[in-house]
Amino acid sequence: MEVIERYARNLQGSYEPLRRARVAICGCGGLGSNIATALARIGVGYLKLIDFDAVEPSNLNRQNFFESHLGQDKPLALQEMLHNVNSEVQVEVEVVKIVQENAPALLQDVDIICEAFDNPKSKAVLANICRTDPVLSSKPYVGGSGMAGVLSGNTIRTRRLAKNFYICGDLEFSGADAGGLMAPRVLICAGHQANMITRLILGKDEVDDE
Amino acid sequence: MQNVVVNGKDVPGLSGKTVLTGLNELGFDPETVVVEMNGEIVSVSDFDQIIVPEGAVLEVLRFVGGG
Numbered sequence: 381m382e383v384i385e386r387y388a389r390n391l392q393g394s395y396e397p398l399r400r401a402r403v404a405i406c407g408c409g410g411l412g413s414n415i416a417t418a419l420a421r422i423g424v425g426y427l428k429l430i431d432f433d434a435v436e437p438s439n440l441n442r443q444n445f446f447e448s449h450l451g452q453d454k455p456l457a458l459q460e461m462l463h464n465v466n467s468e469v470q471v472e473v474e475v476v477k478i479v480q481e482n483a484p485a486l487l488q489d490v491d492i493i494c495e496a497f498d499n500p501k502s503k504a505v506l507a508n509i510c511r512t513d514p515v516l517s518s519k520p521y522v523g524g525s526g527m528a529g530v531l532s533g534n535t536i537r538t539r540r541l542a543k544n545f546y547i548c549g550d551l552e553f554s555g556a557d558a559g560g561l562m563a564p565r566v567l568i569c570a571g572h573q574a575n576m577i578t579r580l581i582l583g584k585d586e587v588d589d590e
Numbered sequence: 591m592q593n594v595v596v597n598g599k600d601v602p603g604l605s606g607k608t609v610l611t612g613l614n615e616l617g618f619d620p621e622t623v624v625v626e627m628n629g630e631i632v633s634v635s636d637f638d639q640i641i642v643p644e645g646a647v648l649e650v651l652r653f654v655g656g657g
Contacts, residue, residue, distance in 0.1 A: 407657060409657050410656075410657050411657040412657070496657055497657055498655060498656060498657040499655060500619075500622040500652075500653040500654055500655045501621045501622055501653075503622070503653035504621060504622045504623055504624060504634075504653050507624045507651075507653070508624055508631070508633070508634050511624065511631050512631055512633055523653075524656075524657055525651075525653045525654050525656075526654050526656065527656055527657070528654075528655075528656040541649075541651060542626070547651070549654075551651075551652075551654070552654060553654060553656075554654035554655040554656050555655050555656040556655065557654070558656075561656050561657075566656070566657070
């Protein structure tokens with residue numbers, strides 16, 4: 381397939397910055413699988429997929445996997461999905477749980493860190509590491525918090541809470557609070573995160589336009 | 591005595607306590623938050639060491655589950 385055809389509907393001038401961009405997707409569930417797919421479609425050159433879970437039936441209501449992936453490690457299943465979407469993207473896989481000790485080594489070679497965990501404690505651990513580690517705190521961090529249920533989609537926003545620190549979501553409602561997690565609203569948050577990452581790659585670090 | 595401000599709201603009686611005690615009293619699970627005090631991130635390992643001074647401004651970001 382001709383590159384020029386594939387990206388004919390992408391923004392003019394976006395090909396090179398997207399191709400050069402390196403993004404880590406921390407968690408390959410409802411957020412991560414959909415964020416990674418969006419970034420692969422537009423031609424982000426390098427994605428590092430990190431997760432330790434396997435695909436389960438309860439994931440299929442919102443996560444970008446097929447029934448044929450059941451039982452597979454999520455990063456490997458997602459790597460196959462992404463290969464089918466855009467085989468030009470370099471996808472690296474780490475089947476591991478991100479903790480304080482391994483985070484710097486796992487994340488030092490990317491430009492942007494995307495937090496896409498389900499568990500709030502894991503979200504806090506990664507956010508705290510990335511805001512205090514001298515190397516990681518220099519990289520933009522785009523996380524998610526609050527995208528459950530069928531509450532209004534309009535309450536999901538992208539906020540910049542500090543330099544290099546972006547959080548998307550309603551910041552309020554967990555899956556337990558809202559009675560479940562459903563593809564439409566999870567994808568709204570995934571879309572916010574993928575869009576903020578794309579804006580950062582294209583040199584826009586503000587969450588709003590002028 | 592100047593109150594401590596947490597997420598934009600005055601909270602009496604918090605100064606002199608550790609960050610950890612403050613979080614617990616305010617109903618935050620210390621394992622799900624990022625805490626900024628007077629513009630600086632407080633390391634999780636220091637939550638039980640660092641004392642909240644009078645008039646401190648705290649921003650507590652609480653993460654919720656789902657993804």
